[in-house]
Amino acid sequence: MDQPRTYRNWIRDGDLTSFHVAVKETDLYLRAKRNLREEALRAIVEYRTSLEQYIELHPHFLTAMEPIPVAEDAPQMVREMAEAAQRAGVGPMAAVAGAIAEGVGRELMKLSPEVIVENGGDIFLHIQRRRTVGVYAGDSPFSGGLALEIEPEGTPLGICTSSGTVGHSISLGRADAVIVLSPSTALADAAATATANTVKKASDIPNGIAFARGIVGLRGVVIIKDDRIGVWGQVKLSSPTDV
Numbered sequence: 001m002d003q004p005r006t007y008r009n010w011i012r013d014g015d016l017t018s019f020h021v022a023v024k025e026t027d028l029y030l031r032a033k034r035n036l037r038e039e040a041l042r043a044i045v046e047y048r049t050s051l052e053q054y055i056e057l058h059p060h061f062l063t064a065m066e067p068i069p070v071a072e073d074a075p076q077m078v079r080e081m082a083e084a085a086q087r088a089g090v091g092p093m094a095a096v097a098g099a100i101a102e103g104v105g106r107e108l109m110k111l112s113p114e115v116i117v118e119n120g121g122d123i124f125l126h127i128q129r130r131r132t133v134g135v136y137a138g139d140s141p142f143s144g145g146l147a148l149e150i151e152p153e154g155t156p157l158g159i160c161t162s163s164g165t166v167g168h169s170i171s172l173g174r175a176d177a178v179i180v181l182s183p184s185t186a187l188a189d190a191a192a193t194a195t196a197n198t199v200k201k202a203s204d205i206p207n208g209i210a211f212a213r214g215i216v217g218l219r220g221v222v223i224i225k226d227d228r229i230g231v232w233g234q235v236k237l238s239s240p241t242d243v
Contacts, residue, residue: 016114023048026100028119032112040117043107047100050075064091077103080186087215088190090197097122098160098189105156105185122160122192124185127152132238133159137177137224148179148222149236157219158185162196175199179222180212181235191215199223205230 016031021040026048030040054074055062061070061078067086070078077099084095097119105117105124116125123133131150137143150157162178178196182188191212199208202225209230212221220233231237 016116026119028101028104028117030104030108030118031114031116032108033114034112036108036111039111040104040108043104044100047077047103051077051096054078061092064093066091068092077186080184081190084184084186084190087187087217088194090190090194092190094193095186095190098124098158098185098187102156102158102185109156122158122185122189124156124158125150126156135177135179135222135224135237136161138163140176140224141227142224142229143176145239146237147239148181149238154219154234156183158182158188160185160188160192162192174201175208175223175225177222177224178208178212179224181219181221181233182217183219184217187215187217191218191221195221195223199225202226202228 016033017035018031019035019037021028021030021037021044023044026044028040060068067089070082081092081095081099085092101117101119101122101124105115105126108115109126114127116123127150129152132147133150134144135142135146148159160180163176175196178192178199180188180192180195182191195208195212198204198211205223205225205228208223209221209232212218213232218233220235222235223230
């Protein structure tokens with residue numbers, strides 16, 4: 001059974017319209033200035049179809065655990081996933097949730113001045129005023145007590161989370177949360193997975209930070225393990241009640 005997605009309430013956005021769209025494994029929670037459910041559904045189907053068709057011809061893309069080259073005529077999202085995987089040193093499907101969130105988000109940006117797309121804890125956002133994104137880190141004492149402050153001039157932005165203790169995603173580490181910020185949501189997703197793989201105990205946090213800093217294209221990272229936290233880059237933390 002899927003875990004309740006209570007973290008979906010951890011973005012301050014009472015002035016936006018929220019709606020939910022799901023297609024097969026893709027389960028999106030979206031916010032915009034108006035209900036764009038039908039438009040989001042069309043975008044999801046388009047992106048999923050292009051990915052599924054590519055995988056039919058290139059099945060190794062689905063199972064690879066390390067970067068692999070893609071065909072020159074591959075769909076744009078497939079190329080973005082492959083590039084993200086190459087930078088982070090993981091298989092391309094490690095970027096799929098972020099890539100779909102960004103693809104759908106960019107389509108909706110044509111129709112709404114503010115868009116937030118959450119896909120299994122991976123977020124794409126384009127905003128017009130400061131927003132706060134709550135930090136969910138399982139049983140860590142930091143869970144629910146911290147938030148990221150995101151300024152509109154820093155968006156579009158991807159904020160992706162990987163955990164070795166929460167959820168069903170594959171992780172070789174035991175971090176409670178690794179949160180990565182990047183202008184590319186696909187890269188943020190792949191980098192969060194790769195960085196989380198390096199953190200098995202709290203003393204690994206400095207090594208995880210060093211690893212993330214070596215990935216070109218990241219804006220910042222937060223690593224949480226038990227009662228320890230490490231932060232690097234353009235990250236502003238606050239209490240969820242501060243804004």
